[in-house]
Amino acid sequence: MTKPAMSVALSPDADDATGETSGQITRRKPHASAACSSCNLAELCLPADLTTEEMHQLDELSTLKRSFSRSDYLYRSGDKFRSLFAIHSGSFKTQILHEDGREQVTGFQMAGEIIGLDAISTDIHACEAVALENSVVCELPFNKLEALSRDIPKLQRHLHKIMSREIVRDQGIMLLLGSMRAEERLAAFLLNHSQRFAARGLSATQFQLRMSRQEIGSYLGLKLETVSRAFSHFQNERLINVKVRTIEIINLAGLQACLNNSR
Amino acid sequence: MTKPAMSVALSPDADDATGETSGQITRRKPHASAACSSCNLAELCLPADLTTEEMHQLDELSTLKRSFSRSDYLYRSGDKFRSLFAIHSGSFKTQILHEDGREQVTGFQMAGEIIGLDAISTDIHACEAVALENSVVCELPFNKLEALSRDIPKLQRHLHKIMSREIVRDQGIMLLLGSMRAEERLAAFLLNHSQRFAARGLSATQFQLRMSRQEIGSYLGLKLETVSRAFSHFQNERLINVKVRTIEIINLAGLQACLNNSR
DNA sequence: AAACTGGTTTGATATATGTCAAAAAGCGTG
DNA sequence: CACGCTTTTTGACATATATCAAACCAGTTT
Numbered sequence: 001m002t003k004p005a006m007s008v009a010l011s012p013d014a015d016d017a018t019g020e021t022s023g024q025i026t027r028r029k030p031h032a033s034a035a036c037s038s039c040n041l042a043e044l045c046l047p048a049d050l051t052t053e054e055m056h057q058l059d060e061l062s063t064l065k066r067s068f069s070r071s072d073y074l075y076r077s078g079d080k081f082r083s084l085f086a087i088h089s090g091s092f093k094t095q096i097l098h099e100d101g102r103e104q105v106t107g108f109q110m111a112g113e114i115i116g117l118d119a120i121s122t123d124i125h126a127c128e129a130v131a132l133e134n135s136v137v138c139e140l141p142f143n144k145l146e147a148l149s150r151d152i153p154k155l156q157r158h159l160h161k162i163m164s165r166e167i168v169r170d171q172g173i174m175l176l177l178g179s180m181r182a183e184e185r186l187a188a189f190l191l192n193h194s195q196r197f198a199a200r201g202l203s204a205t206q207f208q209l210r211m212s213r214q215e216i217g218s219y220l221g222l223k224l225e226t227v228s229r230a231f232s233h234f235q236n237e238r239l240i241n242v243k244v245r246t247i248e249i250i251n252l253a254g255l256q257a258c259l260n261n262s263r
Numbered sequence: 264m265t266k267p268a269m270s271v272a273l274s275p276d277a278d279d280a281t282g283e284t285s286g287q288i289t290r291r292k293p294h295a296s297a298a299c300s301s302c303n304l305a306e307l308c309l310p311a312d313l314t315t316e317e318m319h320q321l322d323e324l325s326t327l328k329r330s331f332s333r334s335d336y337l338y339r340s341g342d343k344f345r346s347l348f349a350i351h352s353g354s355f356k357t358q359i360l361h362e363d364g365r366e367q368v369t370g371f372q373m374a375g376e377i378i379g380l381d382a383i384s385t386d387i388h389a390c391e392a393v394a395l396e397n398s399v400v401c402e403l404p405f406n407k408l409e410a411l412s413r414d415i416p417k418l419q420r421h422l423h424k425i426m427s428r429e430i431v432r433d434q435g436i437m438l439l440l441g442s443m444r445a446e447e448r449l450a451a452f453l454l455n456h457s458q459r460f461a462a463r464g465l466s467a468t469q470f471q472l473r474m475s476r477q478e479i480g481s482y483l484g485l486k487l488e489t490v491s492r493a494f495s496h497f498q499n500e501r502l503i504n505v506k507v508r509t510i511e512i513i514n515l516a517g518l519q520a521c522l523n524n525s526r
Numbered sequence: 527a528a529a530c531t532g533g534t535t536t537g538a539t540a541t542a543t544g545t546c547a548a549a550a551a552g553c554g555t556g
Numbered sequence: 557c558a559c560g561c562t563t564t565t566t567g568a569c570a571t572a573t574a575t576c577a578a579a580c581c582a583g584t585t586t
Contacts, residue, residue, distance in 0.1 A: 103442075
């Protein structure tokens with residue numbers, strides 16, 4: 001149970017010499033299949049009650065898939081903004097860089113989530129997105145998306161909801177960073193991942209983290225040693241079993257209780 | 264203080280006995296004046312190059328103004344979402360409440376800024392907005408705004424930019440909370456306010472803060488004493504003069520330098 | 527003016543988390 | 557399988573910030 005379902009890389013002949021940027025490109029035959037099913041756009045396609053015509057239009061939107069290997073950049077800070085990306089499979093981290101070298105992981109994104117919303121504001125990507133494992137994304141050209149959402153109010157509303165959800169998520173992290181102690185933060189992190197795995201039909205209690213202690217620490221505003229100690233402590237408390245990146249939640253309620261002990 | 268969540272929705276002539284909810288309502292004669300100038304929608308109206316017809320449509324959108332006194336709620340966590348609000352004058356704070364009583368200030372908003380974006384995602388306000396002083400807001404019914412933005416692509420794009428900007432702002436705060444020490448946080452806070460005052464034609468170096476040390480602390484993830492000490496320290500360093508809520512920045516470059524000293 | 531009130535400043539002390547360092551465990555590669 | 561490289565764990569110690577407490581101050585009420 002190491003790597004969860006990981007569809008194959010699709011394109012034979014794209015150069016991947018540096019293993020660095022770009023990712024491999026695949027152009028999907030439009031209409032080959034329904035947009036949502038083929039692209040797994042859990043979030044984007046939620047407006048469930050579209051007409052078939054509308055479905056087709058949506059289908060045309062996302063004809064490009066690109067695949068990435070661990071530590072490839074999906075985009076970098078400063079890149080020109082053209083598209084949002086829907087993660088088809090795999091996972092990414094996003095991070096912002098401060099001049100003085102500091103960096104802050106702002107999120108971990110998994111299949112079905114939309115990435116790149118921060119760039120709309122300036123037409124320049126404000127953060128960078130890095131693959132945590134082999135991953136495939138659907139590219140969604142933003143001006144096409146905007147045009148389409150003018151024609152399909154349900155899509156428009158959906159897009160707004162996605163953006164708003166990101167705002168709510170970020171504010172949740174502000175709460176976490178601003179008022180939780182180390183172990184509460186880690187508990188919140190684990191529970192959040194548990195839910196998200198569950199929402200994808202995977203186990204809520206057993207999963208593989210794809211990021212390092214360092215990256216978790218950056219996300220949670222902690223040093224990696226503190227993260228490691230918190231993991232060990234949860235293990236001693238018999239709340240979880242942790243073997244490096246393999247997590248098993250033994251006492252879910254216990255973890256949740258952790259969160260409600262205010263300082 | 265703080266009555267915990269829940270209260271009436273906002274009806275026109277609601278009683279204001281407690282000085283608590285609602286705010287007073289003014290219905291503007293549509294067309295009485297140009298939307299942007301009358302409403303001061305710095306952010307919303309930026310799409311500068313609209314036709315007069317489009318301007319008129321925008322004008323119709325925001326016919327409702329409401330005024331609030333210090334510590335009045337603009338909306339509360341759990342309220343049904345109907346409208347965004349453009350702050351016409353004055354200022355607000357937004358905060359989220361955690362079950363266990365913890366609360367986290369997520370932002371301070373001033374004239375020209377849009378408030379309420381977080382509620383789009385669920386149709387329920389996720390946080391609450393409280394006036395920091397006497398303030399006036401323009402109510403922007405969201406479904407009208409959506410409808411209009413289908414007709415006016417520039418408005419659509421603008422709305423997207425506003426939402427995206429909020430995401431970028433929140434991520435900046437994540438960086439602050441996740442990787443800055445107390446004095447850096449306060450420096451960032453002061454510089455941010457300085458810029459925002461300047462952008463409104465006010466002095467960048469002398470201003471009045473409208474929030475308490477406690478509120479600043481909540482926003483910055485610090486205790487009020489720590490905030491107070493940081494102020495005192497800046498004063499001793501001759502970076503600022505501070506007399507309670509009256510701030511004068513003496514050495515702006517010095518404050519900025521503060522920010523670039525990584526840990 | 528005196529008394530109150532809520533916010534602010536400042537000091538002494540406690541504590542959570544950071545820092546530094548070394549050992550242990552994983553993991554890919556020759 | 558041994559080797560080297562990276563990540564993780566654990567320990568000892570340092571420090572930034574929180575906590576507790578008291579004094580101070582400004583504005584408001586009596």
